[in-house]
Amino acid sequence: MNRRSGTASAGGGGHQEVTRRRPDPRLPAYLVAGFGALVVAIATARPELAALGTPFLALAALGLREGRRVDIRGEVRLHRERAVEGGLLEGEVHVEWDEDAEVDVVLAGGRGIRPVEPERVTGWALQRGHGPVTLPFSVRARSWGAHDPGYLWARVRRPGSFTVWEHRLAEIPAVRVLPSALRLSRLLKPAEPRAFAGMHVARLRGQGTDFAELRPYQPGDRLRDVSWGTSARMGVPWVRVNHPERTGTVVLLLDSVFGTEDEALARAARATWAVASMHLKAQDRVGLLARGRTAAWLPPRSGRRARLLLLDELLSVGRAAEDVSRRRLPGRRVLVPADALVVGVTSLQSHTFAPNLIHYRRIGHATVALIIDTSDLLPAVSGRTDAAARRVWFAERMVERRVLERAGIPTALVRGGKGVGGAVLTLRRRMNALLHPTRIVAGSAWSAEAVVRSDVGDHGSGESQEGLTP
Amino acid sequence: MIDRVRSSHLWRAQEATWSPARVRFAMLTVGVAIATVGLVVALGGGRVVGITLYMIVTLAALFLPAAIAIQVGLGQLLVGQLLLGAGSVDPLLAVPAFAGVVAGAELLAVVAWLDSPLRRQPTDAGANTGRAVGLAAVVFGSVLLLVDLPGPTGILAVVLASAACGILAGRLARTAPQEE
Numbered sequence: 001m002n003r004r005s006g007t008a009s010a011g012g013g014g015h016q017e018v019t020r021r022r023p024d025p026r027l028p029a030y031l032v033a034g035f036g037a038l039v040v041a042i043a044t045a046r047p048e049l050a051a052l053g054t055p056f057l058a059l060a061a062l063g064l065r066e067g068r069r070v071d072i073r074g075e076v077r078l079h080r081e082r083a084v085e086g087g088l089l090e091g092e093v094h095v096e097w098d099e100d101a102e103v104d105v106v107l108a109g110g111r112g113i114r115p116v117e118p119e120r121v122t123g124w125a126l127q128r129g130h131g132p133v134t135l136p137f138s139v140r141a142r143s144w145g146a147h148d149p150g151y152l153w154a155r156v157r158r159p160g161s162f163t164v165w166e167h168r169l170a171e172i173p174a175v176r177v178l179p180s181a182l183r184l185s186r187l188l189k190p191a192e193p194r195a196f197a198g199m200h201v202a203r204l205r206g207q208g209t210d211f212a213e214l215r216p217y218q219p220g221d222r223l224r225d226v227s228w229g230t231s232a233r234m235g236v237p238w239v240r241v242n243h244p245e246r247t248g249t250v251v252l253l254l255d256s257v258f259g260t261e262d263e264a265l266a267r268a269a270r271a272t273w274a275v276a277s278m279h280l281k282a283q284d285r286v287g288l289l290a291r292g293r294t295a296a297w298l299p300p301r302s303g304r305r306a307r308l309l310l311l312d313e314l315l316s317v318g319r320a321a322e323d324v325s326r327r328r329l330p331g332r333r334v335l336v337p338a339d340a341l342v343v344g345v346t347s348l349q350s351h352t353f354a355p356n357l358i359h360y361r362r363i364g365h366a367t368v369a370l371i372i373d374t375s376d377l378l379p380a381v382s383g384r385t386d387a388a389a390r391r392v393w394f395a396e397r398m399v400e401r402r403v404l405e406r407a408g409i410p411t412a413l414v415r416g417g418k419g420v421g422g423a424v425l426t427l428r429r430r431m432n433a434l435l436h437p438t439r440i441v442a443g444s445a446w447s448a449e450a451v452v453r454s455d456v457g458d459h460g461s462g463e464s465q466e467g468l469t470p
Numbered sequence: 471m472i473d474r475v476r477s478s479h480l481w482r483a484q485e486a487t488w489s490p491a492r493v494r495f496a497m498l499t500v501g502v503a504i505a506t507v508g509l510v511v512a513l514g515g516g517r518v519v520g521i522t523l524y525m526i527v528t529l530a531a532l533f534l535p536a537a538i539a540i541q542v543g544l545g546q547l548l549v550g551q552l553l554l555g556a557g558s559v560d561p562l563l564a565v566p567a568f569a570g571v572v573a574g575a576e577l578l579a580v581v582a583w584l585d586s587p588l589r590r591q592p593t594d595a596g597a598n599t600g601r602a603v604g605l606a607a608v609v610f611g612s613v614l615l616l617v618d619l620p621g622p623t624g625i626l627a628v629v630l631a632s633a634a635c636g637i638l639a640g641r642l643a644r645t646a647p648q649e650e
Contacts, residue, residue: 026579029539033546038632048553048561050632051613052546055572055606061638062605104588125588160598 018168019069027162030060063162070156072097072131074169076107082176083141085266089113089175091139093124093152096132104155105135111319112147112177113139128159141177144269145318148174176315179269212241249300250279251287251336253360255346255353256317264347264374269318271370271420272345273311280307289334290317291356297334333359344369344409348400358407368427369404369411370420371397410434491592492584496532499577503528506570507548513559513567515552524548528574535582538575545571561614565607572606573599 037053040046078091095105106123115122116138124135139149149172156165214230217237230238252272276286280302287300288310298313300306333356336342342365344357361367375394381387404411410430412423488496507524510516524544531537549571552564576599584590613631 024579025535025538025582026575029542029575032539033542035636036543037546038636041632046554047617047629048614049550050629051553051561051610051617052550052568054613054632054636055568055609056542057632057636057638058609059572059602059606062602104586104590106588120587123588125586125590127591128594159594160601 022164024162030056066158066161067163070101076152076172088138093135102128102157113149114142144177144179146176146315179273249285249340251340253344254290256290274420342367347372347374348397367409371413373415502573509567531578538578568610569603569607573603576602
């Protein structure tokens, strides 16, 4: 197993140390009570009242006497910096301090990881004593992306002190959370396979394994191509002609505006990664173009390096998309290779994504869209207003989807929690139907309107579709 | 700024954490408060309004640490009424009531400190509370004894003792290191 180790500690890697002091809630109470009683005693000329304030001042003085800062250092080590969504990341925290103190240590302030259930925080309350201590920990990788998981914080208090010191000791090393795998055994069919060996059947005939036709033998044909059975029946030699397998180019156009639901983000990432992985395995060149909260462009490549680059780019998109403070970035349209199949991956929450995808269709690219179904993430309906809002939500997405269909872009729904295989199969059928228009019959199961209707008709729960079905 | 906001919520969960130790200390706090007001009533002090307010604020401070300041102020009023009210009692009899107010404040601080998802253990909390209550009782009793000294000597002693405590607390509060 590849066990890469990441370490972050105070003072290293550009980490800026932050230290602040927080008073105990007793301090303001005792100071106000002490000085207030003295003032009242003087104002009323009743020295007995001084007895009500002096003890509080004495307690405040005692509490502040131990208020000086404790020198503390710490670092965080991760045994691995990569994990799959939902997987565990293990590591250890090392904290050192020299004086008698109570120390709380916590990992917090970042994205992408969360405590392992049932814990609500990843932290420790250490008993009074001296350091150093080493604390092993596990955290769960929450959502895909390349994340800065935050900082190691320590809260230090001397025994009996009214002052608590908070120190930001170290950064947690960056982690890369990979989308979990979706089973996908089917490929989309690129528009025009390239002249490199791959897994897509080309229209041309040549060396390959997929049968194309039989024809009479011509001088120069290889003997191994002779179809002996046909030759015996026909009385003259016939040869078998195959389609050569070629590589294709796929550009994944990812809509990175996914609202604030982590699960929606994760679904998009899984679908994108599943399609990309499968095509990369098939020797295709795969590129990634992201639009929305972040802009990214990775030109199509193939091979192992392309896989790593694509994963890196996808993780960057995941990190940016999870940053809710980030604004939408305008991205210029990118010139994708002429033979590329453009696959849009969207939840249709962005109004600019569909025009972008249609643009690629209009300039002649084969274009399809995988619609990420997020309807099951909607909150439960409680009342007529909610029901109406839900209907509007569905209607907006149906309109967007119809716009795509009418522009000649086949769409398929990737349902929540299910694989992307069914959607890819639907897209393959739809693309075949577009290539062979005679198969499209008005009202048939393969017409564009019928497919949209059938997808939308069983979209989510039945009640959510009231009034939507045409 | 973001760090500051995050940090302030870092050590507490969104909802309060009521560990067994925290529940135990909360019950002890309520018990001490009841004993304190009982003692005040037994000594002939306290009015219904004052006692009710003191109990309500003590209960509120279990959930809201900022209310400790009000609990201390109301406790001072209750004990002050004992000292200054009509038919005032022997001042030294007020020492246990005052100790009860201080114990209540110290225990409320422990309850607030235990509101953490980090499962803090209050190993020294009892000893610290006892030490604080002892110190407060000794200082309270000492100053009351100084008050009883005849003539200007008593007043001067009270002023000197109070000034010493005030100056010490003020200097320490001022010279304590500030945020870096």
